[in-house]
Amino acid sequence: MSVASIHPSASIHASAVVEPGAKLGAGVQVGALCYIGAEVEVSDNTVFGPHCSVHGPTRIGRDNRFIGHCAIGGEPQDKKYAGERVELVIGDRNLFREFTTINRGTGSGGGITRIGDDNWFLAYTHVAHDCVVGNQCVFSNNATLAGHVSVGDHVILSGFAGIHQFCRIGAHAFIGMGALVNGDVPPFVMVAQDGYGRPRGINSEGLKRRGFDAERIGAIKRAYRALYMSGGSLEETRGKLAELADGSADVRALLDFIDSGDRPLLR
Template identity: 90%
Template sequence: MAGAFIHPSAVVEAGAKLGAGVHVGAFCYIGSEVEVGDNTHFGPHCSVHGPTRIGRDNRFIGHCAIGGEPQDKKYEGERVELVIGDRNLFREFCTINRGTGSGGGITRIGNDNWFLAYTHVAHDCIVGSHCVFSNNATLAGHVSVGDHVILSGFAGVHQFCRIGAHAFVGMGAFVNGDVPPFVMVAQEGYGRPRGINSEGLKRRGFDSDRISAIKRAYRALYMSGGTLDEARTRLVELAGGSEDVRAVLEFIDAGDRPLLR
C-alpha cells in the first residue's frame, strides 16, 4: 500500500493490495481479496468485495458497490471473481457483481468505459471497451457487450443476450434478443431495430463506403421481408467485399439466442 492515501474513516482489510497513488475516500470498504492498480480513486462510501481485480486509473465517484455476490439463487458461495480493466469511470451508485460457478465464474469489464449513475452489471457479464452506460442502464446475467456500445438511460438487457460492437440502444428500450453490430434499437414495447448507428460510426472514423456496406447488410437482415436464412444468404454475398459485413455475419453465426428482429 506504499504511496496510497486511505482516509481515516475507511476500512481496508488485511490482504488487500493497493497500487501507488490509490486514493480511498471517506467511509469506504476494501475487502481482503481486492487488488487495485495504480492511481485508482475511490470517492466516499464505496465498497469493494473480492475476489476482485481492478486496473489502473479507474475512478469510482461515490456510493459504488463493486464485486458483490451475484444475485442468483444458484450461487452457493463458490469462489468467483470480478475483473475490471483500466481508465473506467463509475458514477454514483453503480453496482457490479462477481460471476457464478455455473456461469463461468467471472464478470469482466474492459477499458475506457463510462458507467453513469445507478447502472448495474450482473453476474458473468462481459463488457468490452469504450462503452457508455447512461443512467440506470442495466444488464442481467450472462450478457456480452462489444466495444463502443452505447446504452441509453433506463435501457435493460435480458440475460444471455449479446450486444454487438458499435450498437446503440435507445432510452428505455428493453432488449430480449441479440443485437448485431452497428444496429440502433429504439423503444417500442420491447426494443426494435431502427437502422444503423451511422452518426456514431462517422464519429469513430468510418468512411462512406464502410457505412454504405453496413446499410446494405441492415437492409438484407431487416427490410428484405425474407426469412433469416434468406437474409444470411444475402449477407454471405455482401461479406465478400466488407469486413464489417463479415463481422455481422460472424456475430449471427455465433449466437444461441434469437436475433432481435
C-alpha cells in the same frame, strides 16, 4: 496473519476500512467511509470517492475512478450461488458514477464478470453476474444488464435501457432510452423503444464519429436492409450477407456475430 499490501504512496482516509489481504498499488486513493475487502487488488492511480465498497475476489486495473457510493464485486444475485469462489475483473481507465453496482460471476456461469477499458458507467447503472463488457462503452443513467450478457466495444446504452439475460450486444450498437432488449442485437444496429425495443436502422452518427467513411457505412446499410427489410427468412438472409461480406470486413463481422449466437436475433 495476513496483512494488507499497501503501496507507500497510496492515500487512505482515516474512516476507511482496508481488510487484510487487500493489495493497493501506487497512488491509489481510498475516500471517506470506503470498504476494501480481502482479495481485492487495485492497480496504480485508481481513485475511490466516499462510501464505496469493494468485495473480493476482485481485480481492478489502473487509473479507474469510482465517484462515490459504488458497490463493486458483490455476490451475484442468483439463487443458485452457493458461496463458491467467483471473481470480478475490471480493466483500466473506467469511470463509475454514483451508485453503480457490479456483481461477481457465478460458478455455473463461468465464474467471472469482466469489464474492459475506457468505459463510462453513469449513475445507478448495474452489471450483473457473468457479464462481459468490452471497451469504450457508455452506460447512461439506470442502464442495466441482467446476468450473462455480452456487450461489444463502442456500445452506447441510453438511460433506463434494460438488457435481458444471455443476450449479446454487438460492437457499435446503440440502445435507445428505455428500450428493453430480449434478443441479440447485431453490430452497428440502433434499437429504439416500442414496448420491447426493435431495430430502427444503423448507428450512422456514431460510426461517423469513430471514423467510418461513406463506403463502410454504405456496406453496413446494405447489410441492414438485407437482414431487416428484405422479408426473407434468416437462412435466406445469411446467403445475401455472405455475398456482401466478400467486400466488407464490417459485414463479415456482422455475419460472424449472427452465426455464433444461441439466442434469436432481435427482429
